[in-house]
Amino acid sequence: xxKVTQSSRYLVKRTGExxxxxxxxxxxxxxxxxxxxxxxxxxxxxxxxxxxxxxxKGDIPEGYSVSxxxxxxxxxxxESASTNQTSMYLCASSLDLEGGSYxxxxxxxxxxxxx
Amino acid sequence: GQQVMQIPQYQHVQEGEDFTTYCNxxxxxxxxxxxxxxxxxxxxxxxxxxxxxxxxxxxxxxFQFGEAKKNSSLHITATQTTDVxxxxxxxxxxxxxxxxxxxxxxxxxxxx
Numbered sequence: 001x002x003k004v005t006q007s008s009r010y011l012v013k014r015t016g017e018x019x020x021x022x023x024x025x026x027x028x029x030x031x032x033x034x035x036x037x038x039x040x041x042x043x044x045x046x047x048x049x050x051x052x053x054x055x056x057k058g059d060i061p062e063g064y065s066v067s068x069x070x071x072x073x074x075x076x077x078x079e080s081a082s083t084n085q086t087s088m089y090l091c092a093s094s095l096d097l098e099g100g101s102y103x104x105x106x107x108x109x110x111x112x113x114x115x
Numbered sequence: 116g117q118q119v120m121q122i123p124q125y126q127h128v129q130e131g132e133d134f135t136t137y138c139n140x141x142x143x144x145x146x147x148x149x150x151x152x153x154x155x156x157x158x159x160x161x162x163x164x165x166x167x168x169x170x171x172x173x174x175x176x177x178f179q180f181g182e183a184k185k186n187s188s189l190h191i192t193a194t195q196t197t198d199v200x201x202x203x204x205x206x207x208x209x210x211x212x213x214x215x216x217x218x219x220x221x222x223x224x225x226x227x
Contacts, residue, residue, distance in 0.1 A: 109157050
């Protein structure tokens with residue numbers, strides 16, 4: 001079974017702190033994604049990566065950056081956390097399979113609270 | 116990019132009643148996926164539809180892709196308390212990277 005793990009289930013940070021969220025997948029997937037989930041807004045894509053050191057902005061990249069130094073690991077960085085970044089953060093991975101299934105495998109999520 | 120509108124946002128049913136959620140787009144979709152997220156859990160892939168008029172079944176769940184490929188539905192027959200959660204539709208973009216755009220989700224509550 002594909003396993004996607006995230007470094008923390010719950011995290012509390014102060015405004016202005018630099019925050020690192022880590023995601024690791026064990027199935028050699030090419031693609032990795034970071035979403036945030038807020039009530040009534042569904043899942044919104046922050047950034048994604050299709051290869052090591054490659055990244056593309058999603059729909060809401062402002063205030064975030066990412067790093068992918070190894071294929072299995074994708075990090076989300078909040079350079080200076082703000083209260084409007086309080087949310088559930090979900091990491092996902094998928095195979096690069098053109099024309100095939102777009103199934104994504106999600107991690108358990110990190111509920112981040114910025115005070 | 117492609118956008119999908121999902122309705123209703125909430126649905127409360129009595130156990131044993133049927134449930135349907137709809138996903139609509141103003142543009143033709145090449146594919147659509149459905150995910151389920153249990154309370155406190157993470158989204159889990161249910162199915163993918165790619166053909167016009169396609170119908171797929173998983174036990175009490177029936178998934179349809181419209182003839183014009185602009186809408187899709189998920190229907191649950193005789194709901195059970197284990198069906199509670201949020202159901203999302205998603206569509207994949209035009210690259211092989213598998214970038215998905217999700218609908219807002221329908222939160223299903225089942226009263227025993």
